[in-house]
Amino acid sequence: MNKVQDAIVDMYEQLPVPYGLVRFGVAPDHPEVKNCQDTFSQLASSPRFTYIGNVRIGHDLPLSSLVPHYNAIIFSYGASEDKRLNIPGEDLPGVHSAREFVGWYNGLPQFQSLKPNLENATDAVIIGQGNVALDVARILLTPTDKLRGTDITEQALETLSRSNVTSVQVVGRRGPLQAAFTVKEVRELRNIPSVFFSPILDNGFFPSDKNKLPRVQKRIAQVLLKDYPGPSSPTTKRWSLEFLLSPQQFRGNGSSHGSLSSIDFTRMEYAPDADPFSKSAKVIPSDGTATLFADVAFRSVGYKSASLPGLSDLGVPFDRKLGIIPNDPYGRVIAPVSTSSRTNPSTSIPSPEPINFIAKHIPGLYCAGWVKRGPTGVIASTMDDAFNTADVIAADWASNALFLNHEEGSTGLGWKGVKDEVISKGVRPVSWEDWKRIDEAEKERGRKLGKEREKFGSVKEMLKVLDS
Numbered sequence: 001m002n003k004v005q006d007a008i009v010d011m012y013e014q015l016p017v018p019y020g021l022v023r024f025g026v027a028p029d030h031p032e033v034k035n036c037q038d039t040f041s042q043l044a045s046s047p048r049f050t051y052i053g054n055v056r057i058g059h060d061l062p063l064s065s066l067v068p069h070y071n072a073i074i075f076s077y078g079a080s081e082d083k084r085l086n087i088p089g090e091d092l093p094g095v096h097s098a099r100e101f102v103g104w105y106n107g108l109p110q111f112q113s114l115k116p117n118l119e120n121a122t123d124a125v126i127i128g129q130g131n132v133a134l135d136v137a138r139i140l141l142t143p144t145d146k147l148r149g150t151d152i153t154e155q156a157l158e159t160l161s162r163s164n165v166t167s168v169q170v171v172g173r174r175g176p177l178q179a180a181f182t183v184k185e186v187r188e189l190r191n192i193p194s195v196f197f198s199p200i201l202d203n204g205f206f207p208s209d210k211n212k213l214p215r216v217q218k219r220i221a222q223v224l225l226k227d228y229p230g231p232s233s234p235t236t237k238r239w240s241l242e243f244l245l246s247p248q249q250f251r252g253n254g255s256s257h258g259s260l261s262s263i264d265f266t267r268m269e270y271a272p273d274a275d276p277f278s279k280s281a282k283v284i285p286s287d288g289t290a291t292l293f294a295d296v297a298f299r300s301v302g303y304k305s306a307s308l309p310g311l312s313d314l315g316v317p318f319d320r321k322l323g324i325i326p327n328d329p330y331g332r333v334i335a336p337v338s339t340s341s342r343t344n345p346s347t348s349i350p351s352p353e354p355i356n357f358i359a360k361h362i363p364g365l366y367c368a369g370w371v372k373r374g375p376t377g378v379i380a381s382t383m384d385d386a387f388n389t390a391d392v393i394a395a396d397w398a399s400n401a402l403f404l405n406h407e408e409g410s411t412g413l414g415w416k417g418v419k420d421e422v423i424s425k426g427v428r429p430v431s432w433e434d435w436k437r438i439d440e441a442e443k444e445r446g447r448k449l450g451k452e453r454e455k456f457g458s459v460k461e462m463l464k465v466l467d468s
Ligand SMILES: Cc1cc2nc3c(=O)[nH]c(=O)nc-3n(C[C@H](O)[C@H](O)[C@H](O)COP(=O)(O)OP(=O)(O)OC[C@H]3O[C@@H](n4cnc5c(N)ncnc54)[C@H](O)[C@@H]3O)c2cc1C
Pocket: 012, 013, 014, 015, 018, 019, 020, 021, 022, 025, 026, 027, 030, 033, 055, 056, 057, 058, 076, 077, 078, 079, 080, 102, 132, 135, 303, 308, 368, 369, 370, 371, 376, 377, 378, 379, 380, 382
């Protein structure tokens, strides 16, 4: 791996607390996944690293203020929005995005007032069949005693303990061999001792000789088709995977609040030229329809990055369709540059030749994580990808490629150059030492409750720790 000798790195984070989706996305019953935080905390002890929490770039601090003080800026601000289905009824009470539900049970301040009405619900439908969808299903179905020692919020535990949800249907547009979930997450759901998986899947979704399937799909087929022993204790809880259904409309129950009562779907079928056992098989709408009863529904069809105010002033063209900052395969931010002009400059007569564009690196700007390649991939792949970006920055530096302020020179002040501006806006920046105090206070709250930690559910509470 390439290195920049004596490089100084400042990391800005909009929340007082670090770790992004590792803290606010990864399921609370998967604590081992969060071990990557330890590596990060070791790095944060470097004297050449500064953590600046509670500063939202583009809002508390404009990008234009940062630019003079750095040689390079790396955009790594993740995916803060979710994809919508754009069908009628999507905003009915009882219809949630998985992003807000996950944020709610993980203590993300933005979603602490969500109040999912699980007490009056028996039927839950999750639309989408990725691992986030299965996380939501598992949290809905796992006995709360099993979640109690985790870092799930007390508020979420309390709501889940009063939940009357007994049926969770996880719905996908395609079949089991095309679904985005991975085998570990399916197996975990199948292994919850008090929950039935029903109905057992139609064998027609799989080839008669499963050995012909690629390894990953073969394992998925084995786990889905395996005849597990039934629940060890009497139960009414069940979950199912429903395939080849495309949502068309959420329907309300017509009462005063009109909350969700059912969801209409179009039945899909494999396209005539599709191989139904292939991962990429296409589906098309059939004439059939289906309706599923639902008191509560979760849309889990993906996250989406948003643009950052001030990006365009730096010449960065945010790609709204893909939800990424355009970049070359190494994480260099690129922008289209015209190589020919429609107008002949000497005569001002329009030229008939088409405009040609090439993509050029915008000096000093790089990206990493989900805003670099879209909201897919696990922590390990996101880390690899970040290492690649760091590598290319070091290589560019070594080869004297252009960086920010190449001609006039950066002030080299970094955070010190913008700190006063941030403070003058009444923003309280949070240092790594500050975070460690918040961390300790959360763990202390957790100890009293017999759990790993009890997160603060608001920025105000987090900052209050620092006043004491
Ligand atoms: C629900 C869910 C569960 C997951 N579970 C797993 C799992 O079990 N195992 C696994 O390996 N992977 C899991 N992942 C994937 C993993 O979380 C991601 O791969 C990874 O977190 C993406 O990293 P990132 O840095 O791009 O984004 P993030 O982790 O979202 O980090 C981006 C950070 O930028 C901050 N930010 C945003 N805007 C601004 C701004 N304007 N100014 C300053 N800061 C800003 C955000 O607050 C956030 O802290 C899961 C993802 C989700 C959504």
